[in-house]
Amino acid sequence: MPLAPPVLEVDAVGYANLARDVRSLLGFDLGQYKAPQVWRRVNAFASVRGMRDVPTLLAACRTDAALKAAFRDMITINVSEFFRNAEAFETLRATFLADMVRNQPMTRVWSAGCSLGYEAWSLAMLVREQSSSAPIRILATDLDETILGQARASRYNETQMLGVSQARRARFFRKEGDLWEVRPEVKALVTFRRHDLLTDPSDGGYDLIACRNVVIYFTEEAKARLYQRFAGALRPGGILFLGATEAISNARAVGLEPVTPSFYRRPA
Numbered sequence: 297m298p299l300a301p302p303v304l305e306v307d308a309v310g311y312a313n314l315a316r317d318v319r320s321l322l323g324f325d326l327g328q329y330k331a332p333q334v335w336r337r338v339n340a341f342a343s344v345r346g347m348r349d350v351p352t353l354l355a356a357c358r359t360d361a362a363l364k365a366a367f368r369d370m371i372t373i374n375v376s377e378f379f380r381n382a383e384a385f386e387t388l389r390a391t392f393l394a395d396m397v398r399n400q401p402m403t404r405v406w407s408a409g410c411s412l413g414y415e416a417w418s419l420a421m422l423v424r425e426q427s428s429s430a431p432i433r434i435l436a437t438d439l440d441e442t443i444l445g446q447a448r449a450s451r452y453n454e455t456q457m458l459g460v461s462q463a464r465r466a467r468f469f470r471k472e473g474d475l476w477e478v479r480p481e482v483k484a485l486v487t488f489r490r491h492d493l494l495t496d497p498s499d500g501g502y503d504l505i506a507c508r509n510v511v512i513y514f515t516e517e518a519k520a521r522l523y524q525r526f527a528g529a530l531r532p533g534g535i536l537f538l539g540a541t542e543a544i545s546n547a548r549a550v551g552l553e554p555v556t557p558s559f560y561r562r563p564a
């Protein structure tokens with residue numbers, strides 16, 4: 297029988313030092329992330345790079361920009377793709393989008409935790425397929441400035457483009473050498489901004505908030521507070537769109553009602 301991997305206890309002092317250094321190095325607060333998961337991943341990251349402990353890793357991050365970037369990417373986990381869980385985007389299109397676009401003088405969408413921008417562009421394409429002229433504004437936010445720079449550049453290679461059909465490539469992208477770049481008229485729909493979901497205030501009146509695969513390492517308390525803030529940021533009847541493996545256990549307590557898997561509504 298295979299041996300279970302050793303359980304790595306969180307070293308409270310080590311974790312406090314890690315949180316302090318992450319705040320000064322990367323500018324965000326680990327206090328509302330699940331400590332065991334973060335501690336395990338940081339230790340694994342140090343170990344595969346041959347570093348004996350977390351302080352050694354943090355010291356190296358101070359002088360090695362590439363290592364620091366890899367460390368930040370590991371903590372924030374920015375894995376993403378176009379139309380991630382395509383069936384959920386199909387539910388969004390078939391169930392919610394027509395009313396959302398038809399009934400608003402301006403449809404407002406927030407992609408919260410947008411990573412490289414795939415989610416925001418996917419939403420923009422879906423809305424444009426629904427209506428070629430409906431006024432729409434998409435705000436796409438993330439904690440990570442570096443990744444936002446890449447999202448704004450909006451250029452993707454063939455591997456990154458796997459989820460985008462030929463028809464969508466032709467309509468919404470132009471080919472620049474080996475890369476596909478989002479067309480200016482689609483770019484104009486999306487604004488990228490740095491925003492920490494755990495600490496920064498947000499505005500309101502959204503028809504749709506997509507926050508998918510972002511909160512996995514947040515504590516239960518931090519998640520509940522965030523969902524409550526999302527409920528307040530949606531207009532009455534507005535929709536919260538979560539990742540395929542995410543659910544809100546007591547949605548009504550945070551001011552939302554479940555509609556169908558991955559989708560919650562602020563009651564009208």
Ligand SMILES: C[S@@+](CC[C@H](N)C(=O)[O-])C[C@H]1O[C@@H](n2cnc3c(N)ncnc32)[C@H](O)[C@@H]1O
Pocket residue numbers: 372373374375376377380408409410411412415437438439440443491492493494507508509510539
């Ligand atoms: C796994 S990606 C998800 C991207 C996209 N929403 C999707 O479902 O494919 C998680 C993103 O959340 C961002 N993130 C993590 N913690 C955050 C926070 N406190 N505030 C804002 N963004 C955060 C990360 O930087 C990362 O880009």
